[in-house]
Amino acid sequence: xxxxxxxxxxxxxxxxxxxxMKLGCDVNEIRTPDELESISAIILPGGESTTLISLLNRxxxxxxxxxxxxAGFPIFGTCAGAVLLSKEIDEKEHEVKQSSLGLADxxxxxxxxxxxxxxxVESIDVTGLCEPFKGVFIRAPLLLPxxxxxxxxxxxxDGPVLLRQNNxxxxxxxxxxxxxxxxxxxxxxxxxxxxxSG
Amino acid sequence: xxxxxxxxTWEAKRGLAQMLKGGxxxxxxxxxHARIAQEAGAVAVMALERVPSDIRSQGGVARMSDPDxxxxxxxxxxxxxxxxxRIGHFVEAQILxxxxxxxxxxxxxxxxxxxxxxxxxxxxxxxxxxxxxNLGEALRRISEGAAMIRTKGEAGTGNVVEAVRHAxxxxxxxxxxxxxxxxxLMTIAKEMGAPYDLVKYVHENGCxxxxxxxxGGIATPADAALMxxxxxxxxxVGSGIFKSGNPQKRARAIVEAVSRFDSPEVLAEISxxxxxxxxxxxxxxxxxxxxxxxxxx
Numbered sequence: 001x002x003x004x005x006x007x008x009x010x011x012x013x014x015x016x017x018x019x020x021m022k023l024g025c026d027v028n029e030i031r032t033p034d035e036l037e038s039i040s041a042i043i044l045p046g047g048e049s050t051t052l053i054s055l056l057n058r059x060x061x062x063x064x065x066x067x068x069x070x071a072g073f074p075i076f077g078t079c080a081g082a083v084l085l086s087k088e089i090d091e092k093e094h095e096v097k098q099s100s101l102g103l104a105d106x107x108x109x110x111x112x113x114x115x116x117x118x119x120x121v122e123s124i125d126v127t128g129l130c131e132p133f134k135g136v137f138i139r140a141p142l143l144l145p146x147x148x149x150x151x152x153x154x155x156x157x158d159g160p161v162l163l164r165q166n167n168x169x170x171x172x173x174x175x176x177x178x179x180x181x182x183x184x185x186x187x188x189x190x191x192x193x194x195x196x197s198g
Numbered sequence: 199x200x201x202x203x204x205x206x207t208w209e210a211k212r213g214l215a216q217m218l219k220g221g222x223x224x225x226x227x228x229x230x231h232a233r234i235a236q237e238a239g240a241v242a243v244m245a246l247e248r249v250p251s252d253i254r255s256q257g258g259v260a261r262m263s264d265p266d267x268x269x270x271x272x273x274x275x276x277x278x279x280x281x282x283x284r285i286g287h288f289v290e291a292q293i294l295x296x297x298x299x300x301x302x303x304x305x306x307x308x309x310x311x312x313x314x315x316x317x318x319x320x321x322x323x324x325x326x327x328x329x330x331x332n333l334g335e336a337l338r339r340i341s342e343g344a345a346m347i348r349t350k351g352e353a354g355t356g357n358v359v360e361a362v363r364h365a366x367x368x369x370x371x372x373x374x375x376x377x378x379x380x381x382x383l384m385t386i387a388k389e390m391g392a393p394y395d396l397v398k399y400v401h402e403n404g405c406x407x408x409x410x411x412x413x414g415g416i417a418t419p420a421d422a423a424l425m426x427x428x429x430x431x432x433x434x435v436g437s438g439i440f441k442s443g444n445p446q447k448r449a450r451a452i453v454e455a456v457s458r459f460d461s462p463e464v465l466a467e468i469s470x471x472x473x474x475x476x477x478x479x480x481x482x483x484x485x486x487x488x489x490x491x492x493x494x495x
Binding site for chain 2: 008009010011012013014015031046047048050051054055058059079080091093094096110111114115116117118119120121122136137138139156174177
């Protein structure tokens, strides 16, 4: 049984765990560097990116995660998790001086769609899935590729919302806020952590 | 044909609260406070004119904050900004929605505008959080459209005892409902004054259908960790931070405590040397008419 880690410092942790368990994975909650050792992939959940950045530093997880990401370890960041993975972080309304793991050639534009009253649900097409997926976008970032190494797996009218760069996956929406396991499955199957069903 | 974009759906309203879990929401009265809160790692700020302990000591009618003051805070920080409206004051809520506030707290800390009815929160695209002292009250608020629940506690006292009482009441009733035979649910719904379908949901799932935070009287990292260990999803801190000796340090310590609430060694480390905590009030010395938790029904 594969063991998948979920960063459990703040945010939508339980929702990811419940989807991973439905897929038959063992799940470890990650709060310290030691806990990174026995997992075969990690999910960085949605939450508040400024909070997550400060807690990653405080509990000394930033450096080991960067080393793992550079070594090809599968990492999936959803919403704030995707902001953590991005090399550049920007915002329309405020000046942002954030930096975090900076692993993916992606510019994350925070709160691109506006404040909470503009949070939305939209059905999206995803490369690799036959049927559309229900995208839940909460104060979501837009994710702009900065190099040709980044593959766009899904877009809305405004721009890309699901990206992959080798071992790094970034979504601006929350697949964990649905009961649909398909995007988690896509990620885990792509890296051979779950066996393909077909 | 793809589905069109839908804003302000139940998933979007409830979803923001889910992203705040494991976090600390801090009361702030100035843009400078808001910046300190954001730098300390708050997941959101609550913009208001006076923190509850000042409302308590100054008295008078406490209302929604001046939109200008709220706007100043929205411009200062990029984390979500919440604001309070009076219980039942749906026009204050309309104004806050027009200002694109991220969450409205229909709060007993302000003077109630309606002694019988709360706001019909389904009418709004902005999500609401409401206080509750027991499970029936929590389910009534959810039925009215609240997308997040918090304990009422006794705001502005720096005394966690009421928040603990409300957390135990809500979570204890949930644990009991979980093992209650189905045929008894209707009677329980009647006694609690809660809608049957929500009572049934709790029986089947063992939790509320929305996120459940602690609020009211939390003043130390240990208080915050206590509420987390009791089983709540996150904490609001009101007067506890900016009425203390060293707000920066205390704010950061409370954020850290919530992220590592089940590690006593870590809590010992971060509780050290935080300066003066806010001066507390013994609840037993508070006359009934001064208790904010008694507001709302």
